[in-house]
Each structure stands twice: as structure tokens, then as C-alpha cells.
Amino acid sequence: MLSILENDHWRFSPMRHFVSSFILWEVTADIKSAPCVATLRNFDELGEKARDVAVLREFVNSHFNPPGTELVEWYPRDWVDFPSTFLSIHDYHHRRWALHLHRIWRDLCRRVREDVRKHQDHYSLLYVPHPFIIPGGRFREFYY
Template identity: 95%
Template sequence: MIQPVVATLRNFDELGDKANDIAVLREFVNSHFNPPGTELVEWYPRDWVDFPSTFLSIHDYHHRRWALHLHRIWRDLCRRVRDDVRRHQDHYSLLYVPHPFIIPGGRFREFYYWDSFWILKGLIFSQMYETARGIIKNLAYMVDNHGFVPNGGRVYYLTRSQPPLLIPMVYDYFLGTGDLDFVMEVLPTLEKEFLFWINKRSSMYFGEDGKEKFPYYQYKARLQMPRPESYREDFELVHHLTKNEDKVRMWSEVASAAETGWDFSTRWFSQSGEARHNMRSI
């Protein structure tokens, strides 16, 4: 955002009905917001080398060549957040993190929790331990500042998380490096994230006799509107619903499905009934 929040909102309100004109709206966006991606800078990972010794364990020539091709992509996908984001967080949708990280690529310009788990495994095999440690520190920074790891590195992801993989990530890092001191350093943060899932995403199932009880965890995003990153799709998804409470429930269920990391697979589709095999059954 180029101008302060108050000024941006005031200028938009002054447009009135003119905001329905696509050309006017485009001009407003161009004059009040920077182009996508400008909040990040490309970063060359200092721990990248041409041929990590671990790749010698790949004996098949074609497989090793393919793996080395992937290894080279790390250089293209490494980013660092501009310090201006830290100083003016209210001007950006990007969440500030202090260390360089790997982005998924394409239109995904920010870090994602689920993706970071798999990225870390690749970085460890590539012996890029400094970059891997920085990614873990970034996620720990999220926990320390927001109480949990959000779905991704945008303010509109602060309504939900993704599968709790930070603890397995630290374990993978320890197996690759043997760095017990780092594990002890982040252990309090790991406990803090675990408490989030206990306090915010767990419930109790009682048996038929009402005495036997079983704790369980549930993906349950508390969102009462379309997901900001998929607003149009979610808005159109509920067009057949007439009651507002039904729309709100649908939006919450869709966001909860996104929290699972499986957004969206047929895993959540009903296999019977009127709405089987479509999104309405989520």
C-alpha cells in the first residue's frame, strides 16, 4: 500500500458509484498499491553449492541429473522480506519474517506452512542447513508473534493454520544436522504451538454411556466470510443458499478444509446423498 490505510480508505469512499467503473477502479489500485512481489527481494542462498556430497547417494544417472536440476531451482525461489514490511506492517498484506525462505513459485510469492515441510526435506538433502534453519526460525517467529503458524505468509491467512508440521520439521533438521542446541532453543516455541492445537483445535467425544471420553483434534477455521484470497470463488459457492447462517457455515467449512492442506481433494466429498461428489458436501 503506497499511502496510509486511513487515506486509502478515504480515497476509495470518495469514489462512490465510480468504483463500479473498471477503468476508474484500475486507476485507483495502480495509484494506491505497489505491483505484486515488490515487498520481496531475490536472495542468493549462501549455503548453496553446485554438487552437495549427498547427491552421490543417488546412483542412477538420470535420477541424479533430475535431482540436481531441482537443486538448482533453490537459487531461483529464495526470497527475503524487505525491511520496510517490518517497519510498516499495516501497509502490506505480507507478514514479515526475519530470515530468507523458499517460495513455491508462480503466483505463490509467500511462504506456506504445508509447503515449507516438504521444502525443508529438500534443503536438508541439499545440505543447505542455514536456509533450512532460517525457515524453521521464520515459522517459530509466527508462533511467537501470532500464537500459531498461519496457513501462509499473508495477513488474511491469520484465520487458519495448516497441518501442525513444525515439530516434525525440527526433528528432520535434527536428524540431518545433529544440532541439539537449536532444538533446545526452539523447544518453548514448539510447546506454544502445541498448546494452540490443544486449546483451539481439540474437542472431546463422549461415549454412549456418557462416561467414556476420547480427545480428538479437528481442523476448524473460524471464518464467517469468503476467504480473501479466493473471495469470488467462495462468494459464488454459496449462491444457492438463502439463509445467512448457512452461508457462514459453508464458508467456515471451506476454510477448515483449506486448513487441512487438502484444498481441495475428493477426500472431503460425500460419497452418497444428493450432494455427493461435489463441493457442497464438504
């Protein structure tokens, strides 16, 4: 993928302009495991039809995966639902808040799918071998 992005054809191509505009307008996709050259060729074949929102939506949906599909949930092996140290929090409301916060950390743990390592040229996300915490909300990745 990086070699394609460094190529002037990609940098100044109509596909980049239309797809970037579409994705900014409606964030719906990440790069799919289809060879980039074939994706460029398929877009070029659309010609003027690429200006039609429905055609562009179909192109994006058929060449890109939904956001976040390169990540999978991950739970630490030593995870416990209720740490015994929380029993030392005497105030019920504070203990409940601490438990809620503790569970959020578990829900934000992710790791990168093995397919990203095997096919790095098909993804915009760089493969990292270790699990990490995502920011949450619409932010599904960590920042290098």
C-alpha cells in the first residue's frame, strides 16, 4: 500500500479525490484485502459514473471493509472481574465507580488481527504484535 501511495498516479488520481471526499462525508470503510492496483483499475473503469453517490457507495463497500475490522477484542489473561483490592474501598459509591472504571479498561483492550501482519500491503493500520488500549468512541486505533 505504501508504494501505491508514494506513486504519483495514486496521489493525484481522481479515485483518491472522490473516495477521500466520500469517506470524509460518511466514514464507512477501511482498506480491504484487495490488491491496490486492481482497486485503482476498478475505479478507473467507473469513469464518470464515479460522480454518482450510489455508484461510489457501492464501489467503497465492495473494495473496503467496515471500520475497525482489523482489530479484535483482547482480554488480559490475568483479568479478574472484581479485584480483591476493591474491598478496601469502604464507600459503596466509590467502590462501584472504581469497578465501573476497571471494566472500561477491559472493554478498550484490542489487538491487531494476524491477517494485517500477513498482508500489511492491504491495510492502512500498521501491525503491532502486542495488545493495546484504544481511546474509545469513534476512535478505534491507537496512535503510534
